[in-house]
Amino acid sequence: MRAIRCACWLLGAGLVALWLQSARAEDPSVEDLQQELKAMKAQLQQLQDKMQKQEQLIEKLSKQKAAVPAVTPVAAAAAPTPAEEKLKQEITEQVERDIQPALNAANKTFPSQFNPAIGFVIDTVASYQEHGGGNFEFRSGELGLSASVDPYARAYAIINGSDDGIDVEEAAIVTTSLPYNLTFKGGRFFADFGRLSKFHDHDLPFVNRPIVLDEYVGGESQANGAELSYLTPLSQYLTITGGWYNKIGADNERVSNLDPRPLSEFTYLVKPATFFAINDSNSVDLGVTWAYTPKVKSFTSDDTVFLTDGKPRDLWDFELTYRYIPLSQASYRGLVWGTEVLLNHETWNTGTSDMAIFRPEDAVGLYSYVEPRIWRWLYAGFLFQWVQSLDRQSPATLAYSPYLTVWPSEFQRIRLQYQYLDAPQNHESQFFLQWTAIIGSHVHGFRDR
C-alpha cells in the first residue's frame, strides 16, 4: 500500500516537472520577440512599397487611358489577333467547364416546379350596429391559385371559405395569345360589369360592398359564362367587352346555375371603357356597361315570390374614376374619386300575387367616394350612397361613411369605418373594424388598380 502511495507521488511530481518544462519552452524570450517584431516591420515595409508602386502604375495607366478618349472607341473596336481569339476561347471553355456542374444542378426540374402560385387572404371584421348589436365576423379565408396552362392560356381559381361554407368564387381559363388584341375568358369569374362589382370583398376601398351593387347586381359580379374582350388598335386606350352568362351576381337568386334555360333567359353584356390622361399626375377612367336579359322569369328571393310577365331587364352602369397620383410621390400622396351610377329598368308586379298588375319601373342608385392618401401607410375616405329600391315600392336608402385605412405593410391592412344608415325602417349608426392580411403569392393586377 505504501509502495503504491509512493509511486503516485512520484508520478505526480514527474507530471508537474514535465508541465513546467513545456511551459518554459513555449515562453519566448524578450530578445526573440524583438527579432520577430523587426522581421515583421521589414515585411510590412516591403508590402507598403509594393502597394505604392502598384498604385502609381494604376494611376499612370488610368491617365494614359483617359488622355485618348476619341481614339479609344475605335481602338477597342479593332479586330482581335488570332492569339487573343485563341486565348479568349480557351478561357471561355475553361469557365464553361468550371460552371457546368452548377448549371446541371440548377437545370434539374421537379414536378413541384409546375405548381401554381398560391396566395391566401384572411379577412375579419368586428362590427357593432345600433339596433342589431355586435359581432366578430370571420368574413373569409380566400385561397387564390394561378398558373399558365400552356403557351395559349392561363387559369386561376379563387376558393372562398366563410361561415356560410366553401365556395368557388372564380375558376376561369383565359387565353393569352389570341390575335387582334382579343382575350377570351370562360368558366366562373367576375363579369366585367362596372368597377367595384369586380373586386373581391377584401379588395374594396371600404369595409362593405356598396348597397347599390348588392341590390342591383347581387354583390360581386360572379357569372358562369364566357367573355370576349378587345383592346382597340387606337392610340387612345379603349377596350370593348362582350359577355354571355347564366346570370350576373353571386347573390342573384333570379336564375339558377343548375337549370338549363333558353337563349332568351341568359344575360348579355357590352362594355366600352377608356382612359384620359389629363397630365402626368391626373387621369380619368370612364366606362359604360349594359347588361341585358331578354326575358326575366318569375323568381323567389328571401322567401318572397316575384312575379314577372317575361319582359326584359336592362341594367346600366356608368363609372367614373378620377386619380391624382404625383409621379415622384406615388407612394406617399394621391387621391382617388370613384363614382358608379346604376340604372335598372324592368317590369314589376305592383298588384298582388292573385291579381298581378305589371308596371315598368326605372330605379337609380349610386355610390361616390373620395379617398386621399395622406401618407405611405395612411388613407382617409368618405363614402356617400343613395339607392332607390328596384321595384320603387319603398323609399330610397341613404348612407354616409367616413373611414380610415392603415397599411402597416403592403400585406396587412386595418380599417376603421363608421356608417350612418338611413334605410326604410332602419335608421342607425354602424361601426366596423376590419383586419386583413395576405400571405403567399400576390400580384398587382391591372383590373384591381
Added chain:
Amino acid sequence: MQRHIVSAVLAAAVLLAARAQALGVLRVVASIPDLADVARHVGGDLVEVQSIATGVEDIHAVPMKPSYAVMLNRADVLLVLGLEAEHAFIPGLLEAARNPKIMRDAPGYIDCSVYVRPLEVPTRLDRSLGDQHPMGNPHYNLDPVRMKDAARAIADGLARNDPEHAATYQRNLTTYLATLDAAMARWQQEAAPLKGKSLVSYHPDMIYFAERFGMEAVGTIEPRAGVDPTPAHVEDLEKMMREQKVTFVVRELHYPAGLSETVAQATGATLVQLPVMTGGLPQTQDYVAFIDYNLRTMLNALPGGT
C-alpha cells in the same frame, strides 16, 4: 354619316399601326429611362425607344396607367431591369397589353439583369425580411460597370428580335461600352476623395454606387426594403451612425425629405439628395450625365468640397 366616321377612325388606326412597321424600326419600350438611353445607343436608327417611367418615380411604385398598356401593346421588345424591380407595374401592364411578343420568356422580353451579378441576394425568402428585393438588390442601374452587362443583354436581345442587324447592334455596343469605359476611368479618378467614406440611404438602392466608387453603404432609414421606418429603428441607426462617423445621408428624391434631414442633423452626417434613375432631374437626361451628376453632388458635399 356614322358609318363614315367609324370607317375613318378605323382607317386612321390601321395607318398609325402600319407606320412604324413601314419605317422598319424595332419598337422598344423600356421600363426605366436608364435602359431606354442604353437602347438608343445600342439600337441607333434601327430602334424607336420609349420609356414607361420618366425617372422621377420610385421604381417599386410606378403607377399602372392604361396608356402604358397601349404603349406595350405596340412594342416589339420590352426591356426590364429585372430582379423583380418592376413587380408593381410590369406584370399587370403585360396582362392588359395583350402582346404575346413581349410576355415573360417570349423573345421580345429582355431581362437586362441576365449578365449582372446581383448583390444582397437573400439566403431565405420571408416577408418578415421585407419583400421588395426577393431576387437580390435590383438597383444595379446606379453602377456603370454593371450597366455594361445590361447593355450586352440589350444588344443580344435586339439581335434576337432583329437578326438581320445583329452586327450593327454588336458594333454599336462596342462603341457604347468604350464610351462607358472612358467615362468610368474619369469617374474613378474623380471619385478618389470618396474612397472609404460611408453612407446611409433611405432605401437600399445605393449599394452598387457605393461599392463601385469605394464607399460603404452601412445602413438604411427603412428597416427593410419597402418597410416604413420605425422610431426604434431610427434610434438604432443614429447610434450606429454616430459610432461609425458616417459621412453621408442620401435622400433619394422620391422619398420624404424630413426624416433624412433629421437623421443627418442628429448624427452630423451630410445630407445629399440624389435621383436614382436617369431623368430624375433635368440635368440627368442621359445615363452618363446621371452618374456624373450623382458623383459630383457627393464630391461637392464632402467637407470642403472638391
